[in-house]
Amino acid sequence: MGGTMDGTKQRRRGNTRQRIQDVALDLFAEQGYEKTSLREIAEALDVTKAALYYHFKTKEEILVSIFDDLTQPILDLIEWGRRQPHTLETKQEIVRRYSDILADAAPLFRFMQENQATVRELRVGETFKERMQGLRDIMIDPAARMVDQVRYTSAIFTLHAGMFLLQDLPGEAEDKRKAALEVALDLVAQAHRGATGTA
Template sequence: MGGTMDRTKQQRRGNTRQRIQDVAIELFAEQGYEKTSLREIAERLDVTKAALYYHFKTKEEILVSIFADLTQPILDLIEWGRKQPHTLETKQEIIRRYSETLAGAAPLFRFMQENQATVRELRIGETFKERMQGLREILVDPEADLVDQVRCVSAMFTLHAGMFFLQDLEADPEAKRKAVLDVAMDLVTQAHMGSAKA
């Protein structure tokens, strides 16, 4: 019985933590990280500042936790990719999964794009750079020629560009995501075919 109650408390805590993260990233996006206070986050949540402190002591703690939670799928993908052969199917699956990860973490990536100085200052940028390097390692054949290596890396950044620079494009969001994914898939396919010929 005690175990069930502990689990329920943890779930409630987890839900509150998630609500804090959601509200915080919303406020950070609306008015910027620097201009958002813990008091404003607590007010938007309709909780006391003390209740907020129970979960997070600082804005930085909130942001770091959002980053860790929303980018965990990237770490999972890197771990999976390291165990796979460097086949075209593997590369396509990496790109497909990365596209899904970006879609699931869109608010965080928009925040990172619009608050680059804050991201660098809080070292989230360095961690993100390390994750991008991990993705590059599982996507790029080290023996491929430079053009094909650039194609693979460009496939990753095509997904980023689709998220940030095609927002104003008149099209269904899912259709845009699919079009961007198709272009990224073409790039890894061309890179793989180029490597296969070499």
């Protein structure tokens, strides 16, 4: 499930719809969703506004399509997790896979982090919240103590923190991602020990 951001972009350059998504996301991240117009997206693509309209009628349609495409792996992971036993190995694999998903869709998650107010007002905000709740539900054991439920949930958000809060610190992005993953896996192990009463 690995792959780099550049590799994702390379695979996505194949068709016009995906080129529109990539250029729009770059512009949304660079100057903000509200300040980006369909005309600017068309100009950046070197196409007419009518050509852009053939694929998308509004900015929100573009953003929703980006969100749906790049977060589909979260839905796939939730479905996979629901079919697995509630073991430590399963939960650690969920965390590893989610770390890969974040890396593969890094531009989208950065955009969402930096445009939280806008995202909350759009349909993608509620959809993302539902996906995070689905991810939480395959991680936690409802019978676990609250402190262990918080640890399971915190493992997910440790990966987010690794992407956003560490980005301006010195060091390689991949090293920061691995460090965040190590901490997240440790939180899952602690929660599992607490939930099962093992030492």
